[in-house]
Amino acid sequence: MRGNHVVAEAAIRAGCRFYFGYPITPQNETPEYMAAALSKLKDGVFIQAESELAAINMVIGGSMAGVRVMTSSSSPGISLKQEGISYLAALELPAVIVNMCRGGPGLGNIAPAQSDYFQATRGGGHGDYRNIVLAPSSCQELAELTMEAFDLADIYRIPVIILADGMLGQMMEPVEFPDHKNPKKLSPKDWALTGAKGRPGRVIRSLILDPVLEEEHNWKLMRKYERIQKKEVRYETFLLGDAKMAVVAFGTAARIAKGAVQKVREQGLKVGLLRPISLWPFPEKVLVELGKRVKLFFVFEMNMGQMVEDVRIALGRDGDIHFYGRPGGVVPTPLEISRIISSHYLRKRL
Amino acid sequence: MLINTIFSGFGGQGVLSMGYIFAYAAMSDGRNVTYLPSYGAEVRGGTANCTIVISDEEIASPVASSPEFVVVMNNPSLLRFQNVVQSGGIIFLNATMIDARPIRGDIELFEIPANDIAKELGNERVMNMVMLGFFIKKTGLVSREAVEKTLEDTFSPRGKTMVTLNKKAFMEGHNYD
Secondary structure (H helix, E strand, O other): OHHHHHHHHHHHHOOOEEEEEEOOOOOOOHHHHHHHHHHHHOOOEEEEEOOOOHHHHHHHHHHOOOEEEEEEEEEHHHHHHHHHHHHHHOOOOOEEEEEEEEEOOOOOOOOOOHHHHHHHHHHOOOOOOOOEOOOOOOHHHHHHHHHHHHHHHHHOEEEEEEEEHHHHOOOOOOOOOOOOOOOOOOOOOOOOOOOOOOOOOOOOOOOOHHHHHHHHHHHHHHOOOOHHHHHOOEEEEEEEOOOOOOOOHHHHHHHHHHHHHHHEEEEEEEEEEEOOOOEEEOOOHHHHHOOOOOEEEEEEOOOOOOOOHHHHHHOOOOOOEEEEOOOOOOOOOHHHHHOOOHHHHHHHHO | OEEEEEEEEEOOOHHHHHHHHHHHHHHHHHEEEEEEEEEEOOOOOOEEEEEEEEEOOOOEEEEEEOOOOOOOOOOOHHHOOOOOOOOOOEEEEEEOOOOOOOOOOEEEEEEEEEHHHHOOOOOOOHHHHHHHHHHHHOOOOOHHHHHHHHHHHHHHHHHHHHHHHHHHHHHHHHHHO
């Protein structure tokens, strides 16, 4: 099944009933699938909006109504949605936003890239806020994380970003969809605007003119983010047990890096892989622990060096961290990465 | 076992569907498989290729460094991919469309006039299935039955004639020597 279709099917299985979007390559198969599938459901709503701005504001509306809602786009389109994402964060509204990242900046191209890491993990729009950011690396994980994204969005009342790229959106792999059950800790949406008949009206707004109250609102958000940082860190480790060198990569780059690690293992080099799955919250503590026994780190990204900054923050100035990036939509081969890994490894005489 | 294959040609030569049917058949045979298409902004024309990785174990990278097999349907594809094939690997070449031949001595070459055979069947567009049949016969990577089943699943929404024609083209390639 194609990655873009997997996202759509997983969303519907997780209870998503509203989809609003605006076309952009390389994610068009998601709205295509959603249009067909949601039109068959009694409570399904699909709208191809007149613009990305309209789409994200429809997401705000849908979420306010208490329905599971999703939008998807690719880099330039996600930039246009940032104002709305900031509002979602301020209003504490759950929503799932999929970014099938492409080469940038500007219109760039339609090839796979990871250059939206900063935008996704730092909030992206204005104001002090964070999104949960999940980075799948296979079609199977795309299915699982999309379902999980809806649960996390509802549990924490927060926008959740699925940060993938054109390659994952376009490629096909066999997928088994897990049964989706709403988690037990999910509380009823007693804040949603569902019509005030027989009960007092509810208000959802982000305009808080009194600085003292706005500060308190920021503190409230911050406490929520701290809870998420404690509880929702996700990562995968591969052959790190005896490793003397650790490769850090996420998403598609991690797939390529895994192939590269397998290649250098065949040459007897003790190299492992750490793959952050949640990019925010970033698996900082794991890196700190790893840094106590592994002395050489190599970060590979399909951008000019974004996640590497989080690795540097985790390991501090003393960390021996090397970076290699291929921006602009270029996808390197495992062989290319394996050569760079072994040259660092051998130079260090590990 | 881990086998990387690249299918390449003009957009419209059915390169992506060739790869898709191969990948789908491999999945039906119980293999792990990844299908990675190159995608351009154009709907027709331009060059298209896809990488299919099949393995008995979990597949790390869907991107192939040096594929064991490359299927080339036109001249530009041969130029682009002949140096990528692993030493000892095989190039499958569409002899109708390609005048040049690979200059490397460390790889094997299998050729078939895919367009000519398809033309004889009455529809040049099934050249991709002719090539696929040839490729499957020579590599034995998936069973013939799995491919035939896949062709039925894929083409039956478009009518019985499409199924029969594609199956026939596949068998022509399969029996070519």
